[in-house]
Amino acid sequence: MTEQATVFVVDDDEAARESLRWLLESVGHRVRCHASAREFLAAWDRAAPGCLVLDVRMPGMSGMELQEHLKTEEGCLPVIIVTGHGDIPMAVRAMRGGAVDFLQKPYNDQIMLDRIQQALDLCRQRRREHLRQARIQAAYQHLTPREAEVAARVVLGKANKVIAIEMGLSLKTVEAHRANVMEKMRAGSLSELVRMFVRLGLVSDEESLGEAAHGVWPDDRYGRKYGTRTG
Numbered sequence: 001m002t003e004q005a006t007v008f009v010v011d012d013d014e015a016a017r018e019s020l021r022w023l024l025e026s027v028g029h030r031v032r033c034h035a036s037a038r039e040f041l042a043a044w045d046r047a048a049p050g051c052l053v054l055d056v057r058m059p060g061m062s063g064m065e066l067q068e069h070l071k072t073e074e075g076c077l078p079v080i081i082v083t084g085h086g087d088i089p090m091a092v093r094a095m096r097g098g099a100v101d102f103l104q105k106p107y108n109d110q111i112m113l114d115r116i117q118q119a120l121d122l123c124r125q126r127r128r129e130h131l132r133q134a135r136i137q138a139a140y141q142h143l144t145p146r147e148a149e150v151a152a153r154v155v156l157g158k159a160n161k162v163i164a165i166e167m168g169l170s171l172k173t174v175e176a177h178r179a180n181v182m183e184k185m186r187a188g189s190l191s192e193l194v195r196m197f198v199r200l201g202l203v204s205d206e207e208s209l210g211e212a213a214h215g216v217w218p219d220d221r222y223g224r225k226y227g228t229r230t231g
Helices: 016-026 037-043 063-070 088-098 111-140 145-154 162-166 171-185 190-199
Strands: 006-010 029-034 050-055 079-083 100-102
Touching: 006 016, 006 190, 016 029, 016 111, 016 162, 029 037, 037 063, 050 063, 050 111, 063 079, 063 088, 079 088, 079 111, 088 100, 100 111, 111 190, 145 162, 145 171, 145 190, 162 171, 171 190
Parallel strands: 006 029, 006 050, 050 079, 079 100
Antiparallel strands: none
C-alpha cells in the first residue's frame, strides 16, 4: 500500500480518544479522531486505506450500528471494537460482524497496537483482492460475445471439438476464440482462467469440477499447453 494508512478512532469519550491518539502517533501511525459515528461518516474518504477503532456505546448511531452500516459499503475498513461495558453476546455479535477483535477498556496498549497492525495488514490484503477483482472484471468486459460463449464452455472442461459442435463453428474458429480469451484475460493456464470465472461468479466451484478442476486440458493447435496433460 503506497498511500499511508489512517487509523480512525470513533469514541464519544474525549479523554479516551486523545489517549489512543497519543499512543498511535507515538509509533508513527496517522490518526483521525471523531466523537460520533455520524461525524466519522461525514468525513470519511471511502477510498482511503486504514482501519477503525470503534467504541460501542455512543449517542445517536452506536458502534455496533456503524459496524453494520460499514458492511454495506465498498470500502475495506477493518474494525476493532472497544467498550467499557461489554458482554459475551455483544462480543459474539461484533466478531460475527467481521470485527478484528473486541477489546474491553482498559485494554493493554501492546495488544491494541498488535490488533491495529493486524487490521492494517487485512486492509492491504482486501485492497489487493479488490484491485485484482476489478482487473479481472475489466478484462472480461473486453471479450466479444462469441469469445465469452466459448470461454463459458472452456471453463467447464469441454474440448474444442465439443464446443465447435455445440456452437456450430469450425474447430479453427473455436481455437482462435480460445486463444483470444486466454490473451485478453491474461490467464497463464486454463486452471487460472477457471479461477477467474469462479471469482466473477460466472461458474461455481462445483460446475468447474472434473477436467477443469484437475488441470487436465488438451493441447491447443499452436503447440502450447494450457495446464497439465496426463496420460
